Amino acid sequence: MIEIENLSKSFGQLVVLDNISLYVSEGENLVVFGRSGQGKSVLLKCIIGLLSPDNGNILVDGKNIVALNLKELNEVRKNIGFLFQSAALYDSMTVRENLAFPLKRNFPNLTDKEINDKVEYTLELVSLEYAIDKMPSELSGGMKKRVGLARSIITDPKLMLYDEPTTGLDPITTKEISELILNLQKKFNMTSVIVTHDLICAEIIADRAIFLKDAKIAYEGTIEELTKSNVPFLKNFFSHELIKA
Amino acid sequence: MKLPKHRYGRKLNFQDNVYNFFTTITGLTIFNIEFFKQAFLPPYEIPEVKKHMDELGVKTFGIVSVTGFIIGLVLAMQSQPVLTKFGASDFLPGMVALSVVRELGPVMAALIFAGRVSSGIGAELGSMRVTEQIDAMEVTGVNPFKYLVVTRVIATTMILPILTIYMIVIAIFGGYLAILITESINFRYYIDSVILSIEFGDFVPGVAKTFVFGYIVGIVGAYKGYTTEGGTEGVGRASTTAVVLASLLILIFDMILVKITLWLWPTLG
């Protein structure tokens, strides 16, 4: 589903990603760990073409994101959902309008009824039917994340990119959202890349995990392998995560 | 579109400020070019333009009414004793009308519009930028520059001339009330003198330049908002710098446009 070859990205002097290669197969849930500021968001933004890398290729479904023009890129993006770290709900629109927006934009032939049905169905998936006519400012952090999630899956993407879906949420909400993500993967056979530093979330979701450090993929393996590892850095990282959780 | 970045920080030295000055000029120029590249290509997002025009009208209607009324009133009150002293009080309606139509109406309306709308657009797009709403739009396959920037700039360009005409009418009415306080003056007579004193060459250039001012308000607010960096602090900065820059550019362009008008219609001088 995703093939990344020798990806590099710097901002000025700051090297954020240095020659990274990564493969994500279809239907897989890959968790990306890393401390703050290690380029996790940058990696996701490169995959969806929001940032253009300095070097390397990113193949999504066989198409090289880096080489596409905007029109072709948008065509590929129709199959990708992106949950932003801040949920990024449009704050001038209601929940309903937020969800309808990508549908109206990408499928201009849908009738109002079809759009409405789809919006209601998707909100049900995240158990937020009752919030359909609320404004984003009326929602709690966890609800925003769920609406954001609903908005990004409403176009039935084959690939989902999650940027810290559970950061800042309480453990119970964290669990709920993580299980939701897992269910989506099972139900729609989605491929997912999940950026997080939340072990609860990762343990529920991950098939495999990588650890970004110093602009490289420093460690790779299953969650179990990483958490049980004897590498001091990983031990330190995960012990802090456990205390926090 | 690749825009140069400003330098931010607590302590900016003189070089940083000079650098930022040129960064703004370059950035704004690129932004303008992008606007003209995109404005004439479909999709035109007409419902969005209409929505913004409605909102702008509602947002500025009150303040424009009050300001217009006060400008007309004060202008007449201040000029009345002077003109009377020189035995020229008959010229009062015409004087009020000419000042308001040629200069005060367009420039005051534009400055108020800048204060209210540039800051609004700057803050709105700025917070959309820092909360990743603009990125979210982009990954949905929507062109955010078109959807957010072009529609707003078109709306401000179209609405300011309308507001200006409205403000001129209110100001002229305010002038009438000011005269009425001290002497009995027939409304018919007042309006007739106003209409007689205004010529095509006064009205058209006066209102025409507000298209330019409206464009400035929109594009500056959008530029500052769209390029916001640095979280909530950046949003505040975008909103205030937008007002300052837009007001400054309005005055500079007013100067240039008055010069051009006088060159095209030398009789006005």
Ligand SMILES: Nc1ncnc2c1ncn2[C@@H]1O[C@H](COP(=O)(O)OP(=O)(O)O)[C@@H](O)[C@H]1O
């Ligand atoms: N658009 C940008 N311009 C400049 N620097 C950026 C930009 N985006 C991210 N960075 C920098 O790149 C580094 C990695 O950022 P990010 O990927 O957001 O970290 P995280 O792993 O916490 O998600 C940070 O130091 C950040 O300051």
Ligand SMILES: [Mg+2]
């Ligand atoms: Mg991040």
